[in-house]
Amino acid sequence: MNVIRAATAGLVLLLVAACTAPTPRSESSTAASTVCAAPQGRIPAQTPTTIEVVEQAYHCILGNYYSGATLDARSLLSAGFAALTRELNLNGRDLPEASMPALTGDRTADWTAFEAVYRKIADRVPGLRERLAVVTLEAMVAALGDNHARWVYGSGGPPPGYYDGDGYGLGLQASVNGPQVSGNPGAALPPLFVTTVEGGAAKAAGLRPGDVIEAINGSAPFIDDKPTPAIAALYPRYPEAGPVELRLTRQSTGRRWSVTLKPAVYQRDLAALQGVTSRLLKDGIAYVKLRGFAPDAADRVFKAISRLRAGRTLAGVVLDLRGNGGGRAPEAIRLVSAFVHGKVTAYLCTVDARCEALRTDDTVEPLKLPLALLTDRSCASACEHFTSAVKDLGIGHLVGTRTAGVVSGPAEPFQLGNNTTLTFPTRHHLGPNRETLDRIGVPPDHHVPPLPRDAAAGRDPALAKALSLLAK
Numbered sequence: 001m002n003v004i005r006a007a008t009a010g011l012v013l014l015l016v017a018a019c020t021a022p023t024p025r026s027e028s029s030t031a032a033s034t035v036c037a038a039p040q041g042r043i044p045a046q047t048p049t050t051i052e053v054v055e056q057a058y059h060c061i062l063g064n065y066y067s068g069a070t071l072d073a074r075s076l077l078s079a080g081f082a083a084l085t086r087e088l089n090l091n092g093r094d095l096p097e098a099s100m101p102a103l104t105g106d107r108t109a110d111w112t113a114f115e116a117v118y119r120k121i122a123d124r125v126p127g128l129r130e131r132l133a134v135v136t137l138e139a140m141v142a143a144l145g146d147n148h149a150r151w152v153y154g155s156g157g158p159p160p161g162y163y164d165g166d167g168y169g170l171g172l173q174a175s176v177n178g179p180q181v182s183g184n185p186g187a188a189l190p191p192l193f194v195t196t197v198e199g200g201a202a203k204a205a206g207l208r209p210g211d212v213i214e215a216i217n218g219s220a221p222f223i224d225d226k227p228t229p230a231i232a233a234l235y236p237r238y239p240e241a242g243p244v245e246l247r248l249t250r251q252s253t254g255r256r257w258s259v260t261l262k263p264a265v266y267q268r269d270l271a272a273l274q275g276v277t278s279r280l281l282k283d284g285i286a287y288v289k290l291r292g293f294a295p296d297a298a299d300r301v302f303k304a305i306s307r308l309r310a311g312r313t314l315a316g317v318v319l320d321l322r323g324n325g326g327g328r329a330p331e332a333i334r335l336v337s338a339f340v341h342g343k344v345t346a347y348l349c350t351v352d353a354r355c356e357a358l359r360t361d362d363t364v365e366p367l368k369l370p371l372a373l374l375t376d377r378s379c380a381s382a383c384e385h386f387t388s389a390v391k392d393l394g395i396g397h398l399v400g401t402r403t404a405g406v407v408s409g410p411a412e413p414f415q416l417g418n419n420t421t422l423t424f425p426t427r428h429h430l431g432p433n434r435e436t437l438d439r440i441g442v443p444p445d446h447h448v449p450p451l452p453r454d455a456a457a458g459r460d461p462a463l464a465k466a467l468s469l470l471a472k
Contacts (some may be wrong), residue, residue: 036057038414048133048418049132051118053137053417053418054136054427065149066427067353068332068351074103075146076140079101079139080137080140083135083136084098086137087128088125097117100118137153141424145267146424147407148407148411150424151308151422153452155258159239167266167267168237169266170195170200170234172200172202172207173192173323175193191213191222192221192227193452194211198266200261200456201264201266208456210452212249212250212251213246215245215247216230217233241264244262245258245261245263246258246259246270252453253372259393274291274407276297276301276304278305278308280336283470284315284316285303285316285317285467286308286317287317288301288319292325292327293326294327295326295327295328296331298364301319315471316369316371316470317367317369318466321373321374321386321387322374322375323378324380325386326381326407327382329346329410331382333359335386336389339369340442341366342359342360343359343432345385348409348428348429350427350428351428351429372397374462375387375400376401379404380406381404384406384441388431388442397446400449400462401449402435409429410425410427410429
């Protein structure tokens with residue numbers, strides 16, 4: 001379950017679903033605009049985005065989004081119209097017709113009024129017709145304020161020279177990353193510092209873990225202890241290719257300098273490519289790092305532990321979920337099931353509180369080992385499903401920082417009439433104790449925040465704390 005760069009694909013559970021909008025009211029509408037359904041097989045090439053596609057998305061959201069039945073549709077239309085007028089202004093084409101129509105709360109009547117004004121505007125600026133539809137639809141989806149709702153528009157193809165496993169961007173990870181930038185930005189604290197240098201421009205420029213980022217393109221990363229939108233520039237996505245200027249401080253030496261990094265394809269190191277890495281620590285503790293809940297994630301963890309267990313007795317497991325952006329809920333459930341049976345791991349609920357319990361898979365063989373879990377503010381979605389189950393069911397120690405709070409619900413895909421994909425949750429995720437995790441996250445049992453001086457020195461206080469807990 002997660003919205004976050006490469007891990008975003010794991011958010012989409014390919015479930016069969018459909019939504020139907022009311023019969024079109026004008027002859028210009030087509031039959032294709034009245035139905036959105038789960039993608040079946042290979043999706044054809046995209047066609048232009050039109051007002052009919054926007055209408056389809058509007059009804060798809062209201063008919064299928066988990067709170068669509070109680071959603072005030074005026075919030076979608078107001079956001080869409082605001083985006084439309086901004087686009088007109090950006091192109092120097094503001095029009096007298098561009099006034100928001102009166103909305104009454106009647107979903108059908110409000111759409112009719114919105115569409116009538118929209119068509120008048122689009123007819124005056126035919127060269128902007130598709131762009132206006134695009135920004136309107138994007139704004140409607142953004143108005144949901146849901147970290148698992150997105151509209152996939154554009155080619156989405158890989159950059160030139162890209163091979164499987166390569167990275168794209170600046171080649172670094174920082175203490176505030178994907179889930180916090182795009183999902184729950186309130187779950188971060190200053191300072192902003194480099195945690196990992198993966199390669200690319202960051203490696204070539206000599207950046208190191210622990211380097212504090214004081215400014216990004218001249219803007220502060222935090223204002224009043226809250227992260228700013230400037231942080232998103234650290235994580236460009238293809239085809240974004242604009243240079244990013246950083247002002248940095250290296251606390252160990254007092255050096256202050258500026259560097260300009262240009263996004264590009266770069267080769268990741270072997271550890272970053274592997275979804276699961278493991279090693280034996282002192283006193284018979286197995287350390288396993290899981291970077292995402294891919295389709296085979298649970299089995300790969302089990303195999304790693306089995307190999308470390310061969311010929312020796314293990315005293316416990318440290319499972320490192322820091323930087324884990326999520327993935328498939330069934331894998332989170334199977335992993336929980338290795339530590340406890342006969343329990344509920346989460347609930348998926350409709351807006352009227354009709355809930356389905358997600359239960360452990362009791363065919364999974366128990367590991368029968370004490371567990372310590374390392375978490376941080378980039379543990380999102382399926383990672384939070386697993387983490388909340390560990391906490392609520394009392395099957396392990398949580399060490400580190402609060403998780404991202406990016407777990408609104410499993411995203412389901414709907415194909416629109418122009419062959420683009422709209423994804424959003426049809427049910428809301430709650431923890432095993434029926435608590436809301438979205439935008440809140442899972443608090444650790446032992447708060448051990450990352451610090452730049454520890455990153456610079458190669459120290460891992462959270463891991464040290466986990467080992468001390470397992471030694472008791």
